[in-house]
Amino acid sequence: MTSANVRPCTLRPALKIAGATLASVAGIAGTALGLYAWNNITFAKRDRQxxxxxxxxxxxxxxxxxTIINYAEGPRNGPAVLLIHAQSSAWESYSPVLPKLARDFHVYAIDVVGHGSSDRTPGRYDIHAIGADVVAFMAEVIDEPVILSGHSSGGLIAAWVAADAPERVSAVLFEDPPFFSTEVNRMPQQFNFVDLARPAHEFLAQDAEGDFVSWYIEHNAWIQYFGGGKDHVVKFARNYRRKHPNRPLNFWFLPPSLNKTVGYMHEFDPRFADAFFTFEWQADFDQQKTLEAIQAPSILIHANWNISGEGILEGAMTDDDAARVCAALSNSRLERVDTGHGFHDADPQLFVDLMNELRTNRPR
Known part of the structure; x- marks a missing residue:
């Protein structure tokens, strides 16, 4: 038998095997992509369930x-806990920790005014008015001393409340709050200023775009990290918001950690962020004196931070800021964590452990 006669018999099976292998790989890749997209699209619904x-x-x-305050309340399984979320977020952002907290605490998580389903109160977006609302909520709804926890700007609110109404606060967990970096002389070099406050101010000063979510996606500080994919992200967001104006923005191609940064933006009042730009939010707020007035035991969580090439503080506080906070507080300790700003989402078990530590009123 000649080689010419043999060749067709040896090639055909190889081609079939290669074709089958490629089809299998394509099928596996398609399934993996589908599961990835499904997880990105459904995580919020599953968290809520x-x-x-x-x-x-x-x-x-x-x-x-x-003022109407929207809030979530858990079962009565222990001492009261009140959670105050970060700017542009909502009570649901605490979903990763709520089920475990509910085992040993009576948990309340509020929507700060201007967020979620709570009232919009333009003209009252300052820490004194917001803090007074929180104290009134504690008096009328909870009516017992609480373990208070505030994330980011929620931590500033928690400090105001703990100083102003000490009888209503048994302990405080400060989750990466921007102490001192949000003072007037430093605020323009803070990430929140360039990422949210300035875009909100510029949005309110124009009338060509009516949807703040679409505007924010195009003008925030982190969109640059997508490089050549920036235009695709912006275009997707605009198209999604036109089709679903009353639904949270959801990028099927981005993981939950990134989707959560914009998941509550559709219910956020940009005038709240604008108050940071104009410094109305923190007007007459002496952060040093406020911290010195807090007597309740506390833990200060300090997450990762960095100074960019442009001199922007990418994070809430520097190490010097965190040390200054602990020095001002009379009964506190520092918990340095290797996470981004959203600590309770990145390490929910440690968050719960720290709350349980505060339950004894003895920070280690």
Missing amino acids: TVTAAGFTEQTHSLPSG
Whole structure:
């Protein structure tokens, strides 16, 4: 038999095997992509279902000022805890920790005014008015001393509350709050200023774009990290918001950690962020004196930070800021964590462990 006669018999099976292998690889890749997209699209719904299964209900309360506060409340399984979320977020951002906290605490998580389903209160977006609303909520709804935790700007609010109403606060967990970096002389070099405050101010000064979410995606500080993919992200966001104006923005191609940064933006009042740009939010807020007035035991969580080439503080506090906070607090300790700003999302178990430590009122 000649080689010419043999060749067709040896090549055909190889081609079939190669074709089958490519088809299998393509199928596996398609399945993996589908699961990746499914996880990115459904994580918020699944988190909500887990929180509901843990016994949380969503409610509203009207304060004497007429302001309506939206909040979630868990079962009565221990001392009261009040969670105050970060700017442009909502109570649902605590979903990763709520089920475990509910086992040993009576948890309340509020939507700060201008966020979520709480009232918009332009003209009252300053820490004194917001802090007074939180104190009134504690008096009328919780009516017992609480372990207070505030994330980011929520930590500033928690400090105001702990100093102003010490009888209502048994302990405080400060989650990476921007102490001192949000003072007037430093705020323009803070990441929040260039990422959210300035875009909000510029949005309110124009009338060509009516959707703040779309505007924010194009003008925030982190969009640059997408490099050549920036235009695709912006275009996707605009198209999604036109089709779903009442739904949270969700990028099927981005993981939950990134989707969570914009997941509550559709219910956020940009005038809240603008108050940081104009310095109305922190007007007459003496952070040093406020911290010195806090008597409740506390833990200060300090996450990763960096100074960019442009001199922007990418994070909440420098090490010097954190040391200054601990020096001002009379009964506190520092917990340095190797996470980004969203600590309770990155390490929910440690967050719960720290809350349980505060339950004894003895920071280690």
